[in-house]
Each structure stands twice: as structure tokens, then as C-alpha cells.
Amino acid sequence: MSVPVDTVLLKVASRCNIACSYCYVYQLGDQGWQRQPSAMSQSTIDAIVGRLGELRRTQDRDFAIVLHGGEPLLLGEALLARLLNGLRTSLPPECTLSVQTNGTLLTTPLLNLLEETETTVSVSIDGPKEINDSRRVRFDQSGTFEATLAGIRCLQRHPAAERLFSGTLTVVEPSTDPGEVYSFLRGLGVPGMSFLLPDGNHSRLPPGKAGFDSHEAGEWLAGLFDVYMSDPDPVPIRVLDDLVKLLLGGSASKEGMGPDLNSILIIDTDGTVTKNDTLKSTFDGGDRFDEPWSVHSHALQDIVRTGAFRDYVEMQHPTNQQCLRCPELSVCGGGMPLYRWSDDRGFDNPSVYCTDHLFLISHVRRYLNAHLPA
Ligand code: SF4
Structure with a gap:
């Protein structure tokens, strides 16, 4: 039985106009972007529009569509x-339609188009200038902070800013002060914050992680949680809200936490259907299905019904005994599959962030136990 698709990620441009040091697209195991056209063609766009319409008519739930890259705004206004x-x-x-952008190419005409098509915008920024520019750099290593900030200000000045701006996406840098990052983003007036852990696995440790047993990112997120809880008028942080919901018996809203399966369909720049593109960080071709599925030749509802697609969705459930015996499995969920990879054991490992997850979960549980009525 197929799991209805809940998220469609469109890689509308395979190149980026900046070169963040942690980016899985260019800096880790995969070279697939070099085999892709730099931007989606008109014929691929038309095929996607038709195929997604068909898919929606054959399943009984709506899905969210996210335009991603590289940098999606490199597609250009006409396309x-x-x-x-x-x-x-x-x-x-x-x-829903949304764009995940580095913000540097946002202009008023583009925002008008996004408003007309009811498309929301999330902007990637890692914190104040010094923190952001230590990793979010151009190809000549110059920082992107001012250009991103200019994009955010352009967005906030737009008459439809309240509907357009969904929030920011920040990659955790464990050596920084989470309070400083939170205060900075809050001071920008962002409507919501999302945080991601840096990509990495057991064979190539994430930046900032000393070893499997260290928990730098877990401590950082626990510090962020404390700042968040002490703010009398907090800005929503999805990852922490999801964790609290799971600890109170609810469900997470996104992949990577909790026991629920998410069915995420990825369409690459040439129209190829792939697995979650974060798997590119595991090995060259880690996001590829064996079958050469493409929107130019295959109906998406037929792809979603195959055993290979089901296996890919099921990958979210961990297989390693340490996870299967773990008392926190129902909250942690084993983390995202990319973090479980090792060159010798494949995905049969706990998350490389296991100790971080345990640290954060016990920190938040202690807080809830102390603050909620028994
Ligand atoms: S990654 Fe670690 S904390 Fe998460 S379920 Fe597996 S063993 Fe438990």
C-alpha cells in the first residue's frame, strides 16, 4: 500500500549563487548536480504541472510543494x-506553495509574483553577520550577510509581507551562543524560526561534532530551548515545538522526529524523480532510485505505488538494534536517515546525532516535568 505524498520538493535550479561551506549539494559526497541542467526547462515545468495535478486527483490528501535548489530564484522570473x-x-x-531561498535574489517584482500565486518564502540565514559569514559565503569566500539581510528587508517592506514571509531557516553552529542567534532573529522580526543540524554521518562527522559520544548540537538546542521558554513573547521554533508535542503524546509536523512516516517526493532539475536529496550527503548517487523515473515518461501515482518507493519511505524507520531497543525511539524516531550512514554498515546505525538527541530529549522532559501539573 502506498503512503500518500505529503511533500513535493522541486529542485528548480541545480546551481547556487553562493557556496556555503556545509552545503550537501556541492561540498559533500555527491557530484550529481554537475549532471543536471542549471535550471528547469519549460518542458520539464509543463510536465511537472501536469503530473502533480494527476497525482493530487489520485490520492486523498493535499501536499505541500517546496521550491528548492541550489538557489530556486536562479530559475528566473518568467519560468x-x-x-x-x-x-x-x-x-x-x-x-501550499513555498520557496526556500538564500534571500540574495529577492526583488519586489518576484515578491509580487509570489503574492499572486500565494507562495510563501522562507529565508536561510545563520545569525548575526559574524556567525552567518563564517559559513554562508560566496565562491570568493566573501560573506552573504548584507545581501541576505537586504532580501529580508525587501520582503518585510512588501505590502503582503505578513502572508509572504513564513520565517527563517538556520543551520546550527554548536560553537555559537544560541541566545545570541535567537535574539538576533527575533530582533529581525521574523515570524518563525526553523533550525537544521549540519549534514554528516559516521564516516564523515558533521562539522562541530567531536565524536559519536559528544553532544555539542544537543547542548546548543537545549540552550535554545531555555532561551525560548524564558521569552514571554516567543517566536515559534518548529523543531522545539515538535519535540514538546511528541513528549506530550502528540505528533511532529515534519520528518526527522517521532514515529510517523513522511512521504516526500523529489523532482530534480531535469525531471528525474529521486529520493530525499539530503541523502546526497551519504555517497555519490545516494539519492537515486535504480529505475530511471522521470516526469517526462512516468505518472507520479505509478511511482508512488512501487515497492522501491515504499522502501524509500520506510527508510525513515531505523533498523539498528540500538534504536529498536531505545526507550526514546517514539520521540527521536532515529533521526533523519542521512545521519545514520556509515561507509561500512550503510544505514544500519543509530543517528550520528544519537547522543545529541538523548541530551536534548532529557533536557526538555526535565523542563516539562518541572513546569506541568502532574
Ligand atoms: S538515534 Fe539514538 S536516541 Fe534516537 S532512537 Fe536511535 S538510539 Fe535512540
Whole structure:
């Protein structure tokens, strides 16, 4: 039985105009972007619009569509308009559209297009200038902070800013002060914050992690949780809200935590259907299915019904005995599959962030036990 698709990620541009030091697209195991066209063609866009309309008619739930890259705004205004207007025509309004951008290419005409097509914007920024520019750099190593900030200000000045701006996405840098990052983003007036752990695995440790037993990122997120809880008017932080919900018996809203399966369909720049692109950080081709599925030749509902697609979705459930025996499995979920990889054992490992997860979960549980009525 197939799991209905809940998220569609469109890699509308395979290149980026900046070169963050931690980016899985260019800096880790995979060279697949070199085999892709730099941006989606008109014919691929038209095929996607048609195929996603068909998919929605064959399943009983809506899905979220995220434009991703590289940098998705490199697609250019004309092709973006074709894609977004096409999707708005072929899909019901309940299917949300969003763009994950580095913000440096945001302009008022582009924002007008995003407003017209009810597309929201999340901007990647890692904190104040010194923190952001230590990793989010251009190809000449110059920082991107000012250009990103200019994009955020352009977004916030737009008459439809409240509907357009969904929040920021920040990659955790464990050597920084979480309070400083939170205060900075809060001071920017962002409506929500998302945080991601740096990519890495057992064979190539994430930046900032000393070893499997260390918990730098867990401590950082626990510090962020404390700052968040002490703010009388907090800005929502999805990863921490999800953790609290799971500890109180609810469900997470996104992949990477808890026991629920997410069905995420990825369409690459040439129209190829792939696994979650974060798997590119494991080995060259780690995000590829054996079958050469493409929107140019295959119906998405047929792909989703195959055993290979089901196996890919099931990968979210960990297989390693340490996870299967873990008392925190129902909260942690084993973390995202990319973090479980090692060159010798494949995905049959606990998350490389296991100790971080345990540290953060016990920190938040202690807080809830102390603050909620018994
Ligand atoms: S990654 Fe670690 S904390 Fe998470 S379920 Fe596996 S053993 Fe438990």
C-alpha cells in the first residue's frame, strides 16, 4: 500500500549563487548536480504541472510543494511564473506553495509574483553577520550577510509581507551562543524560526561534532530551548515545538522526529524523480532510485505505488538494534536517515546525532516535568 505524498520538493535550479561551506549539494559526497541542467526547462515545468495535478486527483490528501535548489530564484522570473501559475491552476488551493531561498535574489517584482500565486518564502540565514559569514559565503569566500539581510528587508517592506514571509531557516553552529542567534532573529522580526543540524554521518562527522559520544548540537538546542521558554513573547521554533508535542503524546509536523512516516517526493532539475536529496550527503548517487523515473515518461501515482518507493519511505524507520531497543525511539524516531550512514554498515546505525538527541530529549522532559501539573 502506498503512503500518500505529503511533500513535493522541486529542485528548480541545480546551481547556487553562493557556496556555503556545509552545503550537501556541492561540498559533500555527491557530484550529481554537475549532471543536471542549471535550471528547469519549460518542458520539464509543463510536465511537472501536469503530473502533480494527476497525482493530487489520485490520492486523498493535499501536499505541500517546496521550491528548492541550489538557489530556486536562479530559475528566473518568467519560468517561475510559468511554474507557479501552472501549479495554482492544476492543484487545489489547499496544496501550499513555498520557496526556500538564500534571500540574495529577492526583488519586489518576484515578491509580487509570489503574492499572486500565494507562495510563501522562507529565508536561510545563520545569525548575526559574524556567525552567518563564517559559513554562508560566496565562491570568493566573501560573506552573504548584507545581501541576505537586504532580501529580508525587501520582503518585510512588501505590502503582503505578513502572508509572504513564513520565517527563517538556520543551520546550527554548536560553537555559537544560541541566545545570541535567537535574539538576533527575533530582533529581525521574523515570524518563525526553523533550525537544521549540519549534514554528516559516521564516516564523515558533521562539522562541530567531536565524536559519536559528544553532544555539542544537543547542548546548543537545549540552550535554545531555555532561551525560548524564558521569552514571554516567543517566536515559534518548529523543531522545539515538535519535540514538546511528541513528549506530550502528540505528533511532529515534519520528518526527522517521532514515529510517523513522511512521504516526500523529489523532482530534480531535469525531471528525474529521486529520493530525499539530503541523502546526497551519504555517497555519490545516494539519492537515486535504480529505475530511471522521470516526469517526462512516468505518472507520479505509478511511482508512488512501487515497492522501491515504499522502501524509500520506510527508510525513515531505523533498523539498528540500538534504536529498536531505545526507550526514546517514539520521540527521536532515529533521526533523519542521512545521519545514520556509515561507509561500512550503510544505514544500519543509530543517528550520528544519537547522543545529541538523548541530551536534548532529557533536557526538555526535565523542563516539562518541572513546569506541568502532574
Ligand atoms: S538515534 Fe539514538 S536516541 Fe534516537 S532512537 Fe536511535 S538510539 Fe535512540
